Amino acid sequence: xxxxxxxxxxxxxxxxxxxxxxxxxxxxxIFELEKERLFSRAWVFVAHKSEIPxxxxxxxxxxxxxxxxxxxxxxxxxxALFNMCLHRGxxxxxxxxxxxxxxRCPYHGWTYRNDGRLTGxxxxxxxxxxxEGFPRSSQTLLPAPNLASYNxxxxxxxxxxxxxxxxxxxxxxxxxxxxxxxSHGGLExxxxxxxxxxxxxxxxxxxxxxxxxxxPHTHASIVEIGLFREPKAQKRKDGATYWAQCxxxxxxxxxxxxxxxxxxxxxxxxxxxxRIKRVxxxxxxxxxxxDGFMISAASCFPNLSFVHNWPKVLDSADGTDSPDDVLPxxxxxxxxxISENETEVCSWFAVDSAAPPEYKKNSYxxxxxxxxxTGMFEQDDVENWVSLTNTAGGAMARRLLxxxxxxxxxxxxxxxxxxxxxxxxxxxxxxxGYNENNQRALLRLWADHVQMPPVSTATTALGTAAIx
Amino acid sequence: MSTAQLGKPVGKPLPFNDNRHLQAHxxxxxxxxxxxxxxxxxWLDTLTDDIRYLMPVRVTTALGAGFDxxxxxxxFDEDKYSLSRRVAxxxxxxxxxxxxxxxxxxxITNVRTFACDDDAHLVVQSAELLFRSRGDVNxxxxxxxxxxxxxxxxxxxxxLARRTIMVDESVLRMxxxxxxx
Numbered sequence: 200x201x202x203x204x205x206x207x208x209x210x211x212x213x214x215x216x217x218x219x220x221x222x223x224x225x226x227x228x229i230f231e232l233e234k235e236r237l238f239s240r241a242w243v244f245v246a247h248k249s250e251i252p253x254x255x256x257x258x259x260x261x262x263x264x265x266x267x268x269x270x271x272x273x274x275x276x277x278x279a280l281f282n283m284c285l286h287r288g289x290x291x292x293x294x295x296x297x298x299x300x301x302x303r304c305p306y307h308g309w310t311y312r313n314d315g316r317l318t319g320x321x322x323x324x325x326x327x328x329x330x331e332g333f334p335r336s337s338q339t340l341l342p343a344p345n346l347a348s349y350n351x352x353x354x355x356x357x358x359x360x361x362x363x364x365x366x367x368x369x370x371x372x373x374x375x376x377x378x379x380x381x382s383h384g385g386l387e388x389x390x391x392x393x394x395x396x397x398x399x400x401x402x403x404x405x406x407x408x409x410x411x412x413x414x415p416h417t418h419a420s421i422v423e424i425g426l427f428r429e430p431k432a433q434k435r436k437d438g439a440t441y442w443a444q445c446x447x448x449x450x451x452x453x454x455x456x457x458x459x460x461x462x463x464x465x466x467x468x469x470x471x472x473x474r475i476k477r478v479x480x481x482x483x484x485x486x487x488x489x490d491g492f493m494i495s496a497a498s499c500f501p502n503l504s505f506v507h508n509w510p511k512v513l514d515s516a517d518g519t520d521s522p523d524d525v526l527p528x529x530x531x532x533x534x535x536x537i538s539e540n541e542t543e544v545c546s547w548f549a550v551d552s553a554a555p556p557e558y559k560k561n562s563y564x565x566x567x568x569x570x571x572x573t574g575m576f577e578q579d580d581v582e583n584w585v586s587l588t589n590t591a592g593g594a595m596a597r598r599l600l601x602x603x604x605x606x607x608x609x610x611x612x613x614x615x616x617x618x619x620x621x622x623x624x625x626x627x628x629x630x631x632g633y634n635e636n637n638q639r640a641l642l643r644l645w646a647d648h649v650q651m652p653p654v655s656t657a658t659t660a661l662g663t664a665a666i667x
Numbered sequence: 668m669s670t671a672q673l674g675k676p677v678g679k680p681l682p683f684n685d686n687r688h689l690q691a692h693x694x695x696x697x698x699x700x701x702x703x704x705x706x707x708x709x710w711l712d713t714l715t716d717d718i719r720y721l722m723p724v725r726v727t728t729a730l731g732a733g734f735d736x737x738x739x740x741x742x743f744d745e746d747k748y749s750l751s752r753r754v755a756x757x758x759x760x761x762x763x764x765x766x767x768x769x770x771x772x773x774x775i776t777n778v779r780t781f782a783c784d785d786d787a788h789l790v791v792q793s794a795e796l797l798f799r800s801r802g803d804v805n806x807x808x809x810x811x812x813x814x815x816x817x818x819x820x821x822x823x824x825x826x827l828a829r830r831t832i833m834v835d836e837s838v839l840r841m842x843x844x845x846x847x848x
Contacts, residue, residue: 295727295837296737389740392724394839397806419761424752514748543838548740563739568749572742573722575756578764578845585842589805 207232211646217604217639224399225592229649230539237501237648238263240358242367244503244533245269248277248351249387249552255298255313262355263536267343268292269353272314273300279343279355280315285661291340302340315339338661350379351386352531358654368499370443370626376483377494378505378529381551382474388531389563391545392572398584399591400502400536401645403544406580407496407504407532409440409637411449412605417579426568426575427510428525436632439492439618443627445644447637448497448505450629458488465493465509466526471554485624492623498637500644502534508576512565526558528565540588546571603642606634673829674788674817676781688780691791691818694825699773702847705765707754710847711747715819715828720745722812722832722848742844743832764845770800771846783817788828791816795832795848799841808841810834812848 210220210229223229245260246269257270259282266282268291282290284304291302291311303310303319310319317338320327327333345356347364349372354364361367368375379386406413414435421427429435429451437452453461462472476484486492498504509527529550535543548566550559569576590596606614615630623629630636681688694713701710714720722743723736745753756762777794793814800807817829832848 293727294729294732297729297732299729390724390737392737392740392742392839393837394841394843396842416761417763420756420759423759423761424755426752426756512749564744564749567741567744568752572839573844575753578843579762581842582764585805 207649211650213600214642214646217602217607217635218600219603219642221591221596221599221601223591224402225540225588225596227539230536232649233536233645234263235653236651237645238357238536239654240356240361240651241501241648242347242354242356242361242364243501244352244499244531245279245355246353247386247388247531247547247549248348248353249385250296251277253298255300256296257292257299257313258296259292259294261535262343262357265357266290267355268302268340270299270313272312274314276314277346277348277353278314279346279353280311280339281341281343283341284309285317285338285340311340315342341659344656350375352379359656367445369445371446371499373480373483373626374441374443374446374448374494374497375499375505376479378497378507378531378549380478381471382478382553384552386529386549387552388547388549390547390571391533393543393545394572395537395541395543396581396585397540398542398581398588399540400534400542401642402584402587403532403534403542403580404498404500404502404504405638405641406584407506408447408498408641409442409449409635410496411435411438411440412633412635413580413583417583418576420579421510421569421575425511427508429508438495439623439629439631440634440637441623441625441627441629442637442640443625446497446499447627447640449495449637450492451495452631453487453491453493455491458484461487461491461493468555468558471551471558474551474553482624490618490623492629498641500641501648502536504532504534506530506532506570508565508569510565510569512561512568526561526565528562528569530566530570532570540592544572546577603635603638606630606632606636674783674785674790674819676790677784678782680779680781685780687782687789688778690825691780691789692778694818694827695775695778695791695793695816698827699775702773703771705757705768705771707757707847711751711754713824713826714747714750715821715826716747718745718747718750718828718830720750720830720832722834722844725834725837727837742834742839762845764843767802769846772798773848774798787820789818789820789825791818797846797848799846801842810839810841810844810848811836814848 213220243262246258250258251271254271254273257268259268268280268282270278282292284291286309287306289304289306291304301310308321312318320335343355344359345361438450440449494507496506507529509525511524513524531547531549533545537543548563550562615632618629724740726737728735774796775793779792781790795812797810812832812834815831818825819828
């Protein structure tokens, strides 16, 4: 056991030093530790409020192997109910989405309101002797140990004593707002598209967190067909990466201009810019208007990512390419772990709810062409990640430390200095150019979690006064 | 998101010896060979300029819910321009996902053809199973789907004007859809 711990400490020490033991991307023992220590206490994204706009609306989502019904009850409150009948453990809801006032277990007919309360228990009096045998009125489906939301993003935490969500998100909220708050009404999302890839979940999270370096090469074809002008190597390295507490991301450097001009450059219509100006704080607007950085991809620890790009998606009527034809889209995505070498990607299209219909239509089109199950960016990413995962499963991968030290000299001093506050108005720290600072920051959080003791949990016993 | 109301089927399926059915069936089989061979430039020419190529995201819903696709979300929702961009990408030297290329077999079966209320169109339904193998030992992937197509009579050939692909899985077990169905 001591040897075992020593080996883990060695792995985590290397990770913290920016040298990644390749097997962490395909290692059953590591995955067991992630389940026991990381996902047992992390805030895991499950849904956006706009997916359940009406009372009774629900979607069913998983946190690892646990199924939760994310429902808006008849009073309008959002709940996350463990999808397991209190009696024999059947899933009380076997659909992925819908609208229901009640969930009835198909096994013995126990029935629950959409707020989780047990309301129907066939032959309660005859079989259980009524409330004396089983106090029905006080029972509910197990609620998720912790539930919270930010800008409509709903998160579940399996640790009942987890740090509050807003505290966890902290400074990263500044950047989350760019994606999720473009008007008082906030986002509406569609989807998710769901598909399974034979790749470890961490790879996507790291990629979205800070891998500007891959863009010009992996996505060369996107530039060549005229879909997105920005990833050209020379332009991509002018962007900055930032890290703020629990997450970080990439940006592109925009051509000179003020806030409105730069928002127009990426394709926002004036009426959206007006609404955005009413909800983004002065520093958020300065990041674009003065510093000239526009957010692109980002990841929030552990497995939630975002992307905001502005491709050219419409055929010019006159057959000429006009740079004004670009249009932004936003995607939210979850890298849901299935095993050490398989991930279910859940990818949502997101758009400001107040955006004009034509904008929503074209932004959706932009999303489909670039990301998601058919997206032309995504196609090449996944090919790489599957290949990496495959190779990481062998014996040689245990002998190889992958160099993830880009941006650091051998004495750990930075290749490029951090941007001063007047050149980057966001919280956390940022620097221009290619580096792997964010991937290292994400994996440091990962290492800290994998080293924590397992979360202690209580057992809930229902319908009995006996102490278990 | 509504499927354009083009080519309204009339009556029962055409008999299998009806010339229109034979032509429609041949169209689908010829197309399957183009897709297997990834001869996408030729394939694009078999699509009308106003093609709508739609593959909704399927969702599991309760019996009687009245819907089984994700509202407003698709895997593919394409027109000729977006399809042409996808094809153009494969012609670059940097579409890594298909280099080396997949080995594919598009199995087309259960074909039936309906006449439409106008002579210019046929409705063709088919079942499709795509087998896709990448690399030497990667597990092969399958996609099973039903297709509802509208073919249009153009000067000397039929062309595909509408395709709706109803995939049989909610969660795809394929690393991407860098392929056509």
